Amino acid sequence: MVHHLLFFVFAALAVGGALNLLVQKHPISSALSLILVMGSLALLYLLLGAEFVAAIQIIVYAGAIMVLFVFVIMLLNAGEEEHTKGSRFVMVFGIPAVAVLVGMIVYVLANRSQMNTGIELGAFVGSTSGVANLLFKEFLLPFEVTSVLILIAIMGAVVLARREP
Amino acid sequence: MVPVSYYLVLSAILFTIGVAAFLFKRNIITIFMSIELMLNAVNLSFVAFANLHHDLSGHVFVFFVMVVAAAEAAVGLAIIIAVFRTRETLNVDRVNLLKL
Amino acid sequence: MDSLINLAFFLLKILIITHVLLGAVAYTVWLERKVIGHMQNRWGPTRVGWFGLLQPIADGIKFILKEDLLPPGVNKFFFLLAPLLAVALGLTSLALIPFGETVTIFGRVIPMQISGILASNGTVYDPGVGLLIILGITSIGVYGIALSGWSSNSKYSLLGSLRATAQMISYELALGLSLVGVIIMSGTLSLREIVNSQAGPFWHWNFFLGGQFVAFFIYLTSAFAETNRIPFDLPEAETELVAGYHTEYSAMKFAMFFMAEYANMFTAASVATLLFLGGWHSPFEGLGIPALPLPAIVASFVPVFWFAFKLFLFIFLYIWIRGTLPRFRYDQLMAFGWKFLLPLAIANIVVTSAIVALRAHS
Numbered sequence: 001m002v003h004h005l006l007f008f009v010f011a012a013l014a015v016g017g018a019l020n021l022l023v024q025k026h027p028i029s030s031a032l033s034l035i036l037v038m039g040s041l042a043l044l045y046l047l048l049g050a051e052f053v054a055a056i057q058i059i060v061y062a063g064a065i066m067v068l069f070v071f072v073i074m075l076l077n078a079g080e081e082e083h084t085k086g087s088r089f090v091m092v093f094g095i096p097a098v099a100v101l102v103g104m105i106v107y108v109l110a111n112r113s114q115m116n117t118g119i120e121l122g123a124f125v126g127s128t129s130g131v132a133n134l135l136f137k138e139f140l141l142p143f144e145v146t147s148v149l150i151l152i153a154i155m156g157a158v159v160l161a162r163r164e165p
Numbered sequence: 166m167v168p169v170s171y172y173l174v175l176s177a178i179l180f181t182i183g184v185a186a187f188l189f190k191r192n193i194i195t196i197f198m199s200i201e202l203m204l205n206a207v208n209l210s211f212v213a214f215a216n217l218h219h220d221l222s223g224h225v226f227v228f229f230v231m232v233v234a235a236a237e238a239a240v241g242l243a244i245i246i247a248v249f250r251t252r253e254t255l256n257v258d259r260v261n262l263l264k265l
Numbered sequence: 266m267d268s269l270i271n272l273a274f275f276l277l278k279i280l281i282i283t284h285v286l287l288g289a290v291a292y293t294v295w296l297e298r299k300v301i302g303h304m305q306n307r308w309g310p311t312r313v314g315w316f317g318l319l320q321p322i323a324d325g326i327k328f329i330l331k332e333d334l335l336p337p338g339v340n341k342f343f344f345l346l347a348p349l350l351a352v353a354l355g356l357t358s359l360a361l362i363p364f365g366e367t368v369t370i371f372g373r374v375i376p377m378q379i380s381g382i383l384a385s386n387g388t389v390y391d392p393g394v395g396l397l398i399i400l401g402i403t404s405i406g407v408y409g410i411a412l413s414g415w416s417s418n419s420k421y422s423l424l425g426s427l428r429a430t431a432q433m434i435s436y437e438l439a440l441g442l443s444l445v446g447v448i449i450m451s452g453t454l455s456l457r458e459i460v461n462s463q464a465g466p467f468w469h470w471n472f473f474l475g476g477q478f479v480a481f482f483i484y485l486t487s488a489f490a491e492t493n494r495i496p497f498d499l500p501e502a503e504t505e506l507v508a509g510y511h512t513e514y515s516a517m518k519f520a521m522f523f524m525a526e527y528a529n530m531f532t533a534a535s536v537a538t539l540l541f542l543g544g545w546h547s548p549f550e551g552l553g554i555p556a557l558p559l560p561a562i563v564a565s566f567v568p569v570f571w572f573a574f575k576l577f578l579f580i581f582l583y584i585w586i587r588g589t590l591p592r593f594r595y596d597q598l599m600a601f602g603w604k605f606l607l608p609l610a611i612a613n614i615v616v617t618s619a620i621v622a623l624r625a626h627s
Contacts, residue, residue: 007167011175018182018202027194028343028415034198035408037179041205048172048216053224055397057208059441060231063404065201065238067411067434072242073194074415074427078255081192094188102181109173117217118166124216126224127393128454134225146232153236160243163250 003121013040025080027073038062050126172213179206191256204234290527291321297584304588331516343416348521351409355528358402361395362535363457365545365568395456400441407433417513429500435602436490442610443483446617447540450475460544467548472541479613481541488533496590534579545572
């Protein structure tokens with residue numbers, strides 16, 4: 001019962017934040033709604049027993065990536081959005097397409113029998129040592145490759161954002 | 166006992182809202198944020214499946230998705246700043262010609 | 266019925282700890298004014314009550330009664346949200362910090378930690394990733410400052426908040442990496458277990474035999490930069506940017522930023538105490554000194570006394586450095602964080618891992 005209540009509260013927060021991102025005109029309001037979505041997703045991860053993933057979701061996503069977004073919005077002084085001819089055209093065809101997409105995915109997911117097994121609170125806990133064991137034994141090569149990826153991203157960002165001398 | 170399908174349906178709804186925001190919004194930074202929303206929705210599916218199968222590989226995949234999202238956000242925002250410097254606008258409909 | 270009583274004790278615990286912290290924040294302001302005054306060869310507040318002890322109460326009344334300005338052109342929602350966010354996050358870290366072992370009241374054993382849960386075999390469980398949650402709360406605390414500067418519709422505020430945000434996210438890296446050395450030594454992320462791994466006389470603390478003295482100094486410097494205290498307080502320097510990101514705030518909202526800054530100081534000092542100085546363990550523990558014959562309730566507050574004493578040392582250090590050092594220039598600040606502290610923290614991790622691996626081998 002408590003599990004249902006917690007799930008619906010956080011799910012409503014997440015969906016509300018996502019809809020707010022869609023509806024708001026100013027990018028900074030969209031950015032803050034996205035931070036709210038990420039926070040409620042972190043709480044949902046805690047309900048699913050993924051404590052390490054929840055903590056790094058807050059630290060990395062909500063605390064670093066979104067700070068970068070907010071920084072850029074403030075620096076570029078982005079104003080409110082304007083609706084152009086292209087965007088109205090997309091809305092006419094886009095809204096039915098999006099409705100069909102969500103209907104399809106929900107139908108497929110809700111009708112498979114395996115998907116109705118329940119999740120018990122606390123039955124499975126993703127401990128840090130478990131994730132670390134997997135990361136450094138089975139997934140060592142992807143881990144090293146991501147470190148090279150981050151290095152490339154740093155060099156790319158520095159080169160792209162530099163002013164022409 | 167909340168069924169797994171609830172979490173997966175929530176992930177689908179968030180993903181679809183991300184797709185809708187990607188299509189309907191005109192500000193390039195907001196479009197970028199909708200990509201992050203889509204990535205987050207997929208992360209939720211990964212964690213839900215990890216709980217269903219009692220396998221921690223789902224959490225490791227979420228870790229990798231976060232790393233890639235961080236790298237992509239950094240480079241993408243650098244590109245946006247470079248585009249803003251030349252075109253003086255953040256509206257994607259106005260950045261539709263190769264030459265000014 | 267039993268769970269209702271548990272819930273009542275839980276809420277009472279939250280109430281007491283929060284009020285103690287808020288009182289401590291108010292009196293830290295008094296302590297700072299007195300100590301800096303004496304360092305500068307003057308008295309500090311002396312008029313309001315003996316030794317100026319009622320000064321924080323007078324300041325509180327002043328803040329409540331002052332006119333609450335809303336400058337024209339501000340974004341109202343974010344203008345109101347920013348100080349609330351700052352204060353709320355500053356107080357949230359309190360939920361994870363263990364102050365002592367347990368206290369037994371009316372036959373009930375109550376853990377001295379808001380997020381501590383008593384297991385059936387008598388031990389206390391706390392969140393397995395408590396340290397990461399505190400780091401996460403510090404990361405989100407950046408938004409209070411970023412939003413306050415941006416929503417104020419003023420050049421000084423925007424510049425101050427952008428500088429403060431860049432400074433905070435730069436030093437967060439060195440902060441987190443300096444704590445990784447302690448995590449490798451203790452093998453756990455849970456705050457209570459890290460403290461328990463330092464049980465014993467004072468040379469068992471992580472600062473001495475744990476070998477984390479370099480990490481301690483990196484952590485201390487990063488904590489000064491995270492909480493925007495001198496020598497890293499350029500974003501809110503009164504002589505540079507007209508008080509920076511909280512220029513346009515008056516009365517209670519300004520008081521909230523103040524409270525948030527001191528609450529963050531308490532969080533940083535608590536983490537330093539727990540991770541490097543052995544938390545609530547007395548320095549003379551395990552040396553065979555006979556314990557004083559105290560009643561059980563008082564004896565369970567002795568660890569809290571040691572924790573508060575070590576915390577007070579850090580707060581005094583914060584105030585002492587404020588009275589002594591000049592502030593860094595912004596480019597010096599950023600170069601120091603990225604080019605010196607970050608490589609040093611990574612080197613600390615490498616050396617600590619090598620020590621632990623060699624110890625495990627032999």
